[in-house]
Amino acid sequence: MTHANALDHVAVVVADLEASQQVYAMLGFGVAYRERVEEQGVDIVGLRAGDTVIELLKPLNAESGISTFLGDRRSKLHHIAYRVDDLEAELKRLKSAGVPLIDEKPRRGAHGNRIAFIHPSFSGGTLIELCQPPERSGSPR
Numbered sequence: 001m002t003h004a005n006a007l008d009h010v011a012v013v014v015a016d017l018e019a020s021q022q023v024y025a026m027l028g029f030g031v032a033y034r035e036r037v038e039e040q041g042v043d044i045v046g047l048r049a050g051d052t053v054i055e056l057l058k059p060l061n062a063e064s065g066i067s068t069f070l071g072d073r074r075s076k077l078h079h080i081a082y083r084v085d086d087l088e089a090e091l092k093r094l095k096s097a098g099v100p101l102i103d104e105k106p107r108r109g110a111h112g113n114r115i116a117f118i119h120p121s122f123s124g125g126t127l128i129e130l131c132q133p134p135e136r137s138g139s140p141r
Contacts, residue, residue, distance in 0.1 A: 003090065004082035008131050009046070009053040011078045013070045017045055017058045020075060024054060035110050042066055044110050055081075055110070079117070081129035087114050090130055094118065106132070 014020040021031065029047035036043050041064040042057045057078060059067035070076055084090045087106045095101055100119035109115035112134035120127045 004084055004130065006083045008081040008083040008129075008133075009055045010080055011055040011057055011129070012075050013057045013059070013066055013078045014075045015058070015070060016074065017043060017056055020056050021045060021047065024049075024056075029054060033111055036060070037108070037110055039108055040066075046110070079127035079129045081115075081131050084130050084132055087116060087130055087132040091116055 012020070024047045027049065029049040029052075031045060032048040032053065033046040034044065035046075038060070041060045043060065044058075045056045047054045047056065057066060059070065061067065066078070069078065091101060091104060091106070095104060100122050101116065102119050103116035106114035106116050109129075109131055114132045114134075116130050118128040118130065122128070
């Protein structure tokens with residue numbers, strides 16, 4: 001049986017990637033990766049300090065759902081992501097247990113991850129992402 005086995009990253013929606021990077025740089029975070037994920041409507045900058053990864057998400061346009069989520073704030077916590085070994089099996093297990101899912105099937109996330117979201121009603125308002133990294137060496141994590 002598969003379960004979430006590690007914190008993968010914490011994602012923060014931001015209005016300004018450069019300014020937000022500077023904030024985290026002051027805390028010792030360096031850029032680990034940059035990527036545009038058109039399907040999700042975001043530019044992503046992954047920042048790392050030790051084993052901790054923060055993903056900064058900047059909406060690609062003002063009409064996107066993630067832009068609406070941010071509103072007029074400079075930044076806002078979006079989700080917490082947990083790594084799983086077998087995302088399809090985990091989604092099946094959660095669905096059969098009655099957990100409300102946003103995604104019943106995996107979709108593409110940043111740098112080749114397969115991702116799916118659990119509805120925030122399950123966790124009292126926190127959006128949870130499950131992610132399965134690609135099976136290749138040299139992964140940015």
